[in-house]
Amino acid sequence: MIRYKYLSVAGLLQKYLPPVLGALFNLFAVFAVSCLNGIYSFLRAASVPASKAVSRLTDRWDGSSWFRWRPTSIMQLSAIEHKIFQCIRSKLESMFVPIRSNECQIRTIIVNRNHPRIPLVMVHGMGGGVGLWTLNIDSLATKRTVYAFDLLGFGRSSRPSFSSDAMDAENQFIDAIEEWRQQMKLDKFILLGHSLGSYLATSYAIRHPDRVHHLIAVEPWGFPEKPVQATNQPKLSYWARAVITMARPFNPLAVIRAAGPWGPGLVKKFRPDLKQRFSPLFDDDTILNYIYHCNAQTPRRISIRTMSIPFGWAKHPMILRITDLDKSIPITLVYGSRSWIDSSTGQNVKYLRPDSYVDVQVIQGAGHHVFADRCEEFNSLINEVCDLVDHQSLQTRNLENDDRDNDIF
Template identity: 55%
Template structure:
């Protein structure tokens, strides 16, 4: 889950109130300007212009749909294990802008917009939560086949971490290491009495009122004031991306990613229960991931995500490699809040994968040579 669950509730409600009241003035009645695919493309291009290692930008066919994909350092694909990056709720490839060049320094990196998000196709997902999840997962597998990837490191943030885990359960043979950056959807929902003690009554009332709507319906209702709404609710994003992006680019990007047809957003709502818990928590399925597949959790120390889940996974998968990294000073957007530290952890993981693959190849080569030598000795006798 991305920026929407990182809000200060009072600030969010007050900002929405300000935006709504501004609609009521006559001067705004005729200023409505809807979003478009072209506007999203334009603002994303402004972001991607920062990339130095960009090799390809393309729509990858996935049955009757298309998944928008960017590829960096394509020429290194045969030399090192590729890295595949899966964004979180409400995001897209542009949010990785501070990481793409660094992570692709010596390997190929693939980043794509999940089906139903960003510039990818926005189909109507199944209303059954398990089937909606499967549609996400199967689209990733079809994407993998289309780009002809055999082995890769898979990294997902927030909702992307949830889906990356589900993918590793269903299609584990291609995943060399699973990296979960502040993943959403792992813990079970606490008992009702505990949740009521934790949340103020006005928040529960507000949640009940907006329950029939998709999570970001208010952002779309804001129309041309959407970027302003994002800016008021999350002013910290300007500073977070200030080293690479100027003016309101990041706010415009988030707005145009989410102001169009709420396809993936509706699927996400189908997969959740109030207040933002997964209907089928991933913690109950982690033992379904093959024990030989190593996992790494990367948490921000200031994130709202419950990082004790990582320790629970480590306990229940005691026959598997499970590492937990906590980045001090980072929030839920751990990859953007502390990009240098985050990238250093991810690159070390990828280098370890390369090293282990090289060792396995060397062992296989030695075994083949040994069999050949034994065969030659038998023939000589």
């Protein structure tokens, strides 16, 4: 009997200890950040007269006060964005496009407006914004109008509350993009997305196929299913399971916000590669500062966490829905050879769409930020794809011609 009781207790520990430890870890993290916030505020307040400290406590988060935990503001983000835009030689217009009856705004740029060729719309990835397309816009806008915007919840766009349901949150993104299209009076366009932007661009094309001439998915996140764990894998100890449980709610962007005054230093320490990629344009920390200010602002609800499961897989993988995409819409998938995104998913898309145009391209030497790692090769490839759309020489056109020829006989 003692042996059975021991096994029962061990089983209970193995089952419940990891989530308990995970919850304790999260509580400790929140408590630690709160304490640091309080200490930081106290030290700051101690250095100024009490009357001024009280008035600064009542300031809104608008960049007018240095009395804040995160050294960021909307004004700082605006200034760094303006500096980035100055590197774009083409004629650029920037604006806020109102949606949802003026309750939200989409930060938008238009380059080379009113060009007669089919326009290109670009959707950034997780943690990004329109400023990260700086190495690409001039080249891509030589032959057409280029549109780019900050997704809701990112960059300088509004940060509304998102649904806690994954599909509802995804639909909120898609509805916002469609309303943005209507406000911009766009008919049909070439739609390009990177990472998360590819996921949303594909979802948009499924719901609004009549608006998309060609879908370009660059380093698409959220396409494959989460692999099924092998049944013969050894069971992890409850300590290992505890570590995994603690990591599950982890949001890398939350670290930047929680780090407070040390946030900019963390970006510089862990992403020096981004600075190197944009070194042809900036010899300082401009891009790193842009990324920090884009992500240091407080979100209303973490929509990406809602749409994903541990560790970085989509709750509703796009590979399970790719057959819902109108077969007349051609797709080009672009991968970096050194990326953590598996390019074999592109071949799976090709297999699932045998009667459609699907082209898979791998840019050698590029990582996940393929548009910056190998910007010249990337720009050349995208221009080539867009030229094919312009000249209507895609395989889908040939398929339509073949169908008409078959009808004759």
